[in-house]
Amino acid sequence: MLDLISNEGVTVEAQRLEDSPLAVRGLTVSYGQKPAVFSVDMTVQPGAMTAIIGPNGAGKSTLLKAALGIVSPLSGQVIVFGQPLDKQRARIAYVPQRASVDWDFPTRVIDVILMGLSRELGLLGRVRARHKACAMDCLNRVGMRDFADRQIGQLSGGQQQRVFLARALAQGADLYLLDEPFAGVDAATEKAIIAVLKSLKDAGKTVVVVHHDLATVTDYFDHVFLINTRKVAEGPVSEAFTAETLQSAYGGRLATAQIDQISRALG
Amino acid sequence: MSGEEFVPLSLTPLLIGTFAAIACALPGNFLVLRKQALIGDAISHVVLPGIVVAFLLTGAISTWPMMLGAAGAAIVAVVLIEAIRRLGQIEPGAAMGVVFTTMFAAGVLLLEQTDTSTVHLDVEHALYGNLESLIWLDATGWGSLLDVEALAGLPPELSRIALTLVGVSVFTWLFWRPLKISTFDEGFARTIGIRTGALGMALVITAAIAAVAAFDAVGSIIVIAMFICPPAAARMLTNRLEAQIAWSIVFATASAVSGYVLAGYGPLWLGGSDAVSAAGMIATMSGLILAAAAMFGPCRARIGAHTSA
Amino acid sequence: MIWDALTLQLGYNATLVAIGATLLGVSAGVTGTFLFLRKRALVSDAISHATLPGVCLAFMVLVALGGDGRNLLGLLAGSAISAWVGLLCMNWLTRRTRLAEDAAIGAILSVFFGFGIVLLTIIQTMGVGRQAGLEGFLLGSTAGMLWADAMIIAIGGAATLLLVLILRRPMTLVAFDPEYAAARGLPIHRIDLAMMGLVMAVTVVGLKIVGLILIVALLIIPAVTARFWSERSEHVVLLAGLAGGLAGYIGAAISASAPNLPTGPIIVLVSFAFFVLSLFCAPKRGVLAAVLRHLRFQRRVHIRQGLLALAQGQKIYEPLTLRLLRRAGLVRPDGVATDTGKARAGKALRDEKRWEIVRGDQAHEATAALYDGMRDIETVMTHDQIAEIDRQIGGPQGVPA
Numbered sequence: 015m016l017d018l019i020s021n022e023g024v025t026v027e028a029q030r031l032e033d034s035p036l037a038v039r040g041l042t043v044s045y046g047q048k049p050a051v052f053s054v055d056m057t058v059q060p061g062a063m064t065a066i067i068g069p070n071g072a073g074k075s076t077l078l079k080a081a082l083g084i085v086s087p088l089s090g091q092v093i094v095f096g097q098p099l100d101k102q103r104a105r106i107a108y109v110p111q112r113a114s115v116d117w118d119f120p121t122r123v124i125d126v127i128l129m130g131l132s133r134e135l136g137l138l139g140r141v142r143a144r145h146k147a148c149a150m151d152c153l154n155r156v157g158m159r160d161f162a163d164r165q166i167g168q169l170s171g172g173q174q175q176r177v178f179l180a181r182a183l184a185q186g187a188d189l190y191l192l193d194e195p196f197a198g199v200d201a202a203t204e205k206a207i208i209a210v211l212k213s214l215k216d217a218g219k220t221v222v223v224v225h226h227d228l229a230t231v232t233d234y235f236d237h238v239f240l241i242n243t244r245k246v247a248e249g250p251v252s253e254a255f256t257a258e259t260l261q262s263a264y265g266g267r268l269a270t271a272q273i274d275q276i277s278r279a280l281g
Numbered sequence: 282m283s284g285e286e287f288v289p290l291s292l293t294p295l296l297i298g299t300f301a302a303i304a305c306a307l308p309g310n311f312l313v314l315r316k317q318a319l320i321g322d323a324i325s326h327v328v329l330p331g332i333v334v335a336f337l338l339t340g341a342i343s344t345w346p347m348m349l350g351a352a353g354a355a356i357v358a359v360v361l362i363e364a365i366r367r368l369g370q371i372e373p374g375a376a377m378g379v380v381f382t383t384m385f386a387a388g389v390l391l392l393e394q395t396d397t398s399t400v401h402l403d404v405e406h407a408l409y410g411n412l413e414s415l416i417w418l419d420a421t422g423w424g425s426l427l428d429v430e431a432l433a434g435l436p437p438e439l440s441r442i443a444l445t446l447v448g449v450s451v452f453t454w455l456f457w458r459p460l461k462i463s464t465f466d467e468g469f470a471r472t473i474g475i476r477t478g479a480l481g482m483a484l485v486i487t488a489a490i491a492a493v494a495a496f497d498a499v500g501s502i503i504v505i506a507m508f509i510c511p512p513a514a515a516r517m518l519t520n521r522l523e524a525q526i527a528w529s530i531v532f533a534t535a536s537a538v539s540g541y542v543l544a545g546y547g548p549l550w551l552g553g554s555d556a557v558s559a560a561g562m563i564a565t566m567s568g569l570i571l572a573a574a575a576m577f578g579p580c581r582a583r584i585g586a587h588t589s590a
Numbered sequence: 591m592i593w594d595a596l597t598l599q600l601g602y603n604a605t606l607v608a609i610g611a612t613l614l615g616v617s618a619g620v621t622g623t624f625l626f627l628r629k630r631a632l633v634s635d636a637i638s639h640a641t642l643p644g645v646c647l648a649f650m651v652l653v654a655l656g657g658d659g660r661n662l663l664g665l666l667a668g669s670a671i672s673a674w675v676g677l678l679c680m681n682w683l684t685r686r687t688r689l690a691e692d693a694a695i696g697a698i699l700s701v702f703f704g705f706g707i708v709l710l711t712i713i714q715t716m717g718v719g720r721q722a723g724l725e726g727f728l729l730g731s732t733a734g735m736l737w738a739d740a741m742i743i744a745i746g747g748a749a750t751l752l753l754v755l756i757l758r759r760p761m762t763l764v765a766f767d768p769e770y771a772a773a774r775g776l777p778i779h780r781i782d783l784a785m786m787g788l789v790m791a792v793t794v795v796g797l798k799i800v801g802l803i804l805i806v807a808l809l810i811i812p813a814v815t816a817r818f819w820s821e822r823s824e825h826v827v828l829l830a831g832l833a834g835g836l837a838g839y840i841g842a843a844i845s846a847s848a849p850n851l852p853t854g855p856i857i858v859l860v861s862f863a864f865f866v867l868s869l870f871c872a873p874k875r876g877v878l879a880a881v882l883r884h885l886r887f888q889r890r891v892h893i894r895q896g897l898l899a900l901a902q903g904q905k906i907y908e909p910l911t912l913r914l915l916r917r918a919g920l921v922r923p924d925g926v927a928t929d930t931g932k933a934r935a936g937k938a939l940r941d942e943k944r945w946e947i948v949r950g951d952q953a954h955e956a957t958a959a960l961y962d963g964m965r966d967i968e969t970v971m972t973h974d975q976i977a978e979i980d981r982q983i984g985g986p987q988g989v990p991a
Contacts, residue, residue, distance in 0.1 A: 040899075040908065042891050042963070047883070052963025053895045082472050088891055089908055100474070108472040118583065118688055119314060119465045120522045129462050133473060137455060165520040185473070242949070243962055244942075262950040265958045318693040319632055322700075326803070368877045369869050374692070375631040375814050382807030383862040386855035389729055389804075393850045502707060506700035513693050544708070555715035557708045564704020571697055575687045583688040 032096035035060050035105075035189040035220040036081060041090030043073070043080045049088070050076040054245050058189075058222055063215050064237040065225040069264050072242040074224045075111065075193050082108055082191065094189070104133055107187035109178045111194050117167040123177050124162040127152055130184030152180040155213075157206050172203030179207055190214060192223045196230075208234055231255055289420040291545070294412050297439050298503070298541050298563060301495035302533035304446040305507035307453050308488040310522075310529050313512045314464050319374065320359070320485055321508030323381040324492045325501035327358040330388030331493075337395060344437065348493050355489030358384055359482070410500025412541070412559040415439070438498040445494035452487045453526075460484065461522060500560045507533055510567035517578030536567035596843045604846035606740040607732045611799055611838035611857060613747040615808060618792045619834025620754050622809030623816065623827045624785050627765035632695050633680070633786060634809040638793045638802040639699035640676025641669035642706025645727050645797070646713055653716070662739050665727075666746075666794045673790045676702045681783075730801035730854035732845075739798055746795035750788055761785055762823050800854035807858040808834060815865045818872035837861035889914055890964060894938060896920070900927045901939035941967050944979045 031037050036058040043051045051073035058064055066074045079085045081092050083099050094102040107130070127149035128141060135141065153159050156176040161169065169177065175195055182190055190211070196204050211221050211234075225231065231238060231251065238255045240246035240263040247259035305321070312318050328351040335350025336342065358380050366376040419425065419434030426432070453460070463470035463477045470477050492504045515528035540563030545556045575581055625631055648668020649659040657664070676698050683694040710724060754761075763771045764781045772778050789809060796805040816829035841857030870877050896911040897920070906912055906925070915921045920931030927935060944967050949958040957970050967976065 040895055042895065044887070044891070047887055048962045049891065049964060050962075052891075053898060079468075084468050084471055088888055089895060089911065091907070103472070103474040106472065108469065110466070110468050115466045115469075116314070116464070120516060120520050120525050120580075121461075121465060122521060125522075126465075129458075129465070129469070132458050132462060135458065137458060181469075262946060265949045265951070265955055313690075313693045316690050316692050318690075318696045319635075322632075322635065322696050365869065368880075369814070369818065370875070371814055371817070372629050372631070374629065375626055375810055378631045378635065378806055378810035379814055379862070379865060382804055382810070382858055386804055386807065386858035386862075389852060390855040390859065393852050393855075502700060502704045505696055506704055509693055509696035509700065513689055513697055516689075517687060548712075553712075553715070556711075557715075558711040561704040561707030561711065564700050565708060568697065568701025568704070571701070575683060575689070581687045 031057070031093055033060060034058055034093070035095055036191075036222065037093040038077070038081055039091045039093070041077070041080055041092070042088045043076050043085055044088050045076075049243065051080065051087075051241070052243050054090075054241065056081075056239055056245065056248065058220060058239075059237050060220050061215065061218050062237045063211060063221045063223070063235045064239055065223050065231055065235040066239045066241060067225050067228065067231065067263070068241040068246070070226075072263070074241060077241060078108075078191055078193055078222070078224055082106065104185075105188040107182035107185040107190050109175075109182050109190070109192040109195055111197070112171065112174055112178070115166075115178075117174075119166065121166055122162070123153070123158065123164050123166060123169070124149055126166055126177055127181050127184050130181040133185070149180075149184055152183040153177075155183060155210055156180045170200075172199035175199050176203055176206060179210060183210070188219055190219060190221045192221070194224050194226060196225070196227060228260070285422045288422055288425060289417050291541070292420070293417045293436055293439055294415050294559065295538060295541050297415055297436070297442055297498045298412055298537040298559065299534050300439075300442040300446045301499050301503060302507045302511070302537040302563070302567075303530050304442065304449045304491040305488075305495055305504055306511040306529045306533035307449050307526070308484060308491055309508035310512040310515070310526055311460055311464055311484055312488060312508060313516065315481075315484075317373075317485075318509050318513075319377055320362075321488060321492065322505050323358055323362065323377045324355045324485075324489050325496065325504040326381040327354045327384040327388075328493060328496050328501060330354050330384045330391065333388050333391045333395065337391065344441070344497065348441075348497060351493040351496065352486075352489055354384065355493065356486060359485050359489070410496070410498060410503070410560050412499045412563075413545070413556060415498060442494050442498055445491055449487055449491050452483070456480065456483070499563075502564050503560045506564035506567045507536070510564075510571045511536065514567075514571040514574035514578070517574040517581040520580050532567065532570050536563050536570060540564070540566040594847070596840070603732075603735060604842070606735055606737065607799070607846065607853060608839055608842040610732075610735070610740050610743040610747075611842035611853065612835050613744055613838070614792070614796050614799055615812070615834035615836070615838025615841075615857065615861075616831045617747040617750045617754075617834075618796060618805065618808035619812035619816070619830035619832070620827055621750060621788045621792045622834075623813040623823075623830040624754075624758075624761045624765055625789055625809060626813035626817070627762070627823060627826070628782075628785065630691070631810045631813070632692070632806075633677075634789050634793065635806045636680055636695040636699040636702075637673050637677055637786065637790050638805050639706075640702040641673045641793060641797060641802050642703055642727070643709055644668040644670065644672025644675075645724060646706055646709035647672065649713060649724060650709070650716075662742055662798065666742070666797065669727075669797060670790060670794045672702065673793060674787075677783075677786050677790065726801070727797050728801050728803060729852065730797070730799050730804065732799055732842075732853045735798070743795050743798065746791060750791045750795065753788055753791075757781070757784055757788075758824075758827070766823065800857060804854045804858050807861060808838070811858070811861040811865050812837065815861070815868045818868040818875045821874075833861070833864050837864060887964075893918060893920070894964060897931070897935040897938040898942065900931060901935035940980075940983075943983050944976065947979050947982055 034057045038054060038056040041051055041054045042049050054077060056077070066077060068074050076085065080087045092099050095105060128145060131145055131148065135145065150159060150162065153162055156179050158173060158176050158180060161173065166174070166177070179195065195207055211223070214221055232255070236251055237249065238251055239248045240254065240259050242263045246263040247254040309321065312320055331351035331354025332347045334354070335346045339346045361380045362373070362376045365371060365379060366373050415436045415438050417435055419431040421431070459470065459475045459480055463475050463480055467477050488508065495504050511529040511532035512525070514532050515525045518528050519525050541559050543566065544559040544562035548555060548557055622634065625634060645665050645668055648665045652661055652664050653659045680694045680698045683689045683697065684691050713724065760776055760781050763776065764778055768778055792809065793802065793805050796808060800808060812830040812834035813826070815833045816826045819829055820826050837857055837860045841860040842853055844860070845851045845853040845856040868876065873879055892908070892911045892914050896906055896915045899906050900921070912921065912925065915931065916923060919928060920934060921927050945961055948954045949961055960970055
């Protein structure tokens with residue numbers, strides 16, 4: 015299996031496919047006649063926080079959705095903890111972009127968190143005190159304890175995002191995938207979310223985030239995956255997040271000044 | 282009113298109407314929340330061709346083949362709608378419009394081509410049923426409820442719709458959690474391994490079975506009204522799904538009972554001599570309840586935070 | 591027989607019906623297109639069902655006034671009023687409450703229709719004996735069509751078409767991009783209402799021929815059919831009018847050619863036949879074309895991915911990729927590349943390198959945005975440009991460009 019490792023772009027740490035929480039091989043996803051993601055290989059490092067970055071329309075969210083089986087690829091394979099996706103679903107938690115939810119749905123915040131426990135509850139299991147306590151604990155971790163009885167549509171954008179993070183926490187997964195969790199949220203929410211993600215990492219979990227703010231990459235993450243339809247670079251931030259890789263991911267779209275700034279910040 | 286009059290003449294139609302209303306309202310809650318309310322409309326239109334085809338195949342008016350035919354037509358319609366929507370990349374409303382009108386037209390044509398003069402099968406009956414005729418002739422009063430011989434004479438529609446109600450309730454209870462999750466957030470449902478496509482199809486089939494059983498007794502007007510009006514009215518009273526379902530059952534029952542009573546006795550109170558269509562009246566009452574909920578319900582308005590990322 | 595019918599030689603009534611149905615088909619097709627483009631096709635279902643109480647009330651009023659309850663003009667006026675009330679109720683529900691449009695449509699259509707049925711049973715017990723015919727509005731009845739009826743349909747249809755002609759620009763704009771239309775200062779709400787008003791007019795006009803349940807088909811099916819054949823809204827409108835008119839004409843002719851062929855359902859079925867034909871055979875949006883396109887595209891993706899893997903010495907795991915490469919003569923059955931395969935693989939890899947240069951170069955920003963892994967670089971750059979890029983890459987130049 016070792017020969018699967020891509021030899022283009024920045025070198026990745028050699029590792030076995032079975033050890034990666036999420037590995038993608040030769041993935042091509044196309045909406046209509048234009049591939050959004052073309053022949054991408056990705057190997058997520060266990061226990062790390064990885065940012066998927068790239069310009070708008072570069073296929074970041076599509077890559078995540080294909081990895082989760084939400085959109086079906088034209089070709090390629092997804093391997094989760096060394097097995098096909100369907101066998102390991104219980105170990106993945108996903109925080110979608112907020113747009114995918116019916117905000118008018120008649121449900122309270124606490125009910126949304128309990129949805130995260132549905133695998134444990136099964137079809138007919140009753141919601142018991144310990145489930146409620148677990149849900150409240152998850153809400154507490156994102157600082158939303160006081161909102162448990164609110165209708166979901168009554169929350170602000172940032173609060174909604176925290177609720178969905180809490181739902182993912184309730185799933186008790188080993189791999190967390192988040193799609194632009196910081197887009198359009200207030201600073202307090204961003205801080206709260208990143209604190210939770212770091213605590214997950216400290217607990218040995220793997221976190222993958224579709225991210226759009228280049229300025230915070232070095233602060234938040236230890237691995238990056240640069241994509242622009244094809245993979246551009248993959249590896250530790252210090253190796254893969256450089257002026258050159260950014261230039262080739264963003265092309266002319268990223269002002270030179272900005273790249274200079276980032277490369278100065280990188281030292 | 283005395284038991285001697287009420288039990289034989291009104292008890293069974295009331296029960297049938299109420300059971301039919303609840304059996305439709307239960308899946309209706311999810312259809313309305315999933316913005317698929319008009320699937321009920323489509324199903325109730327295609328029941329006609331299903332029944333006619335069943336009649337052509339069996340050559341007789343017998344209930345089970347007809348219910349099978351209707352259910353089959355409903356499934357064909359749903360599959361066709363989905364196929365046309367995907368294959369032709371047409372918005373669901375238009376795809377529905379193409380399918381159910383065509384199938385309805387085919388049903389009318391078949392009916393015209395068939396000699397149905399000897400049997401009771403016509404479009405009007407299909408549209409608004411004949412709830413008033415489902416009486417219990419063997420009953421003599423409340424005591425008949427304990428009389429085995431009299432019970433055997435209950436209209437068969439009653440047991441069918443009761444069975445359907447039980448089936449629909451079991452489905453809702455059994456799949457409560459996946460239904461709720463996939464209606465609220467389909468993407469999430471898929472990531473935790475819920476087969477959303479199959480579940481959606483199961484919901485539609487359940488709705489179709491409820492529609493067919495209700496249609497058998499009360500015609501298709503009630504079917505559409507009960508799929509939509511009680512759940513829609515209930516949504517404006519509460520922000521919790523559990524409470525919404527409970528309210529929708531209350532409203533369905535209230536529409537059925539008040540509609541039936543008004544249809545039977547309203548004209549008498551107004552000095553008329555003949556009853557009006559109970560099915561039509563039940564639909565009308567459900568509309569009035571919806572109007573009241575839309576004007577005064579505490580949760581009637583949309584709420585602000587519709588952010589889009 | 592059919593031929594006689596198509597050439598209008600089956601007598602007075604058949605000719606009247608054929609002309610009426612054609613006009614109705616044209617105006618329904620044209621009007622329905624705007625509804626369809628606005629993604630509100632099924633609003634027509636609510637409008638048509640909401641005509642029933644009006645028809646019944648009008649009948650009752652006419653009889654109460656001592657007139658003939660079957661006066662078509664009176665009945666149509668009544669149906670228009672109740673359809674309008676239904677439309678306003680539906681708008682109110684969607685604008686003022688949290689109800690989505692589909693639920694509002696369903697609620698209005700079932701409640702109004704149910705109330706209409708109540709009125710119908712009242713009429714049946716009024717003992718006027720002249721109620722026969724009102725049921726005809728459910729499914730249409732062309733048997734006893736009078737010259738005056740045909741004139742009403744003809745004038746109504748023509749007036750509707752004229753109004754559509756006048757309102758076509760604002761209606762197209764609102765259907766295509768309501769936000770832009772609002773920014774331009776167009777009164778969206780009123781244009782929408784005008785659109786619905788036209789749909790209502792068509793519905794009312796069509797009650798006599800096809801009935802209130804099937805008029806929905808004439809509004810929706812031709813528009814959906816026409817959409818397969820053109821990407822331009824004006825053409826879609828014209829084609830929908832053509833499809834609707836043809837369906838009306840052929841349908842009426844078939845219906846006149848034999849007994850027990852009711853006009854309304856036959857027109858709908860003819861219309862549906864056009865739809866199915868278009869769904870499968872339309873050149874760009876048709877299913878056959880789309881399937882072929884998808885298969886061809888998938889093949890290209892797999893072959894290209896396979897070539898890149900070959901060029902980089904990676905093992906190919908996907909059976910489909912291997913099969914396609916073998917069939918194209920690019921690899922041998924044992925999975926080793928043939929000479930052609932090697933050449934093509936080298937070219938594919940070189941093209942990727944070229945693209946890499948292009949995408950890293952600000953000067954080529956617009957070109958770089960076209961990259962999707964599949965586009966041949968020769969289609970976006972000149973030979974000179976490619977030669978310049980190759981100089982930057984260096985290495986062997988023997989690869990065929």
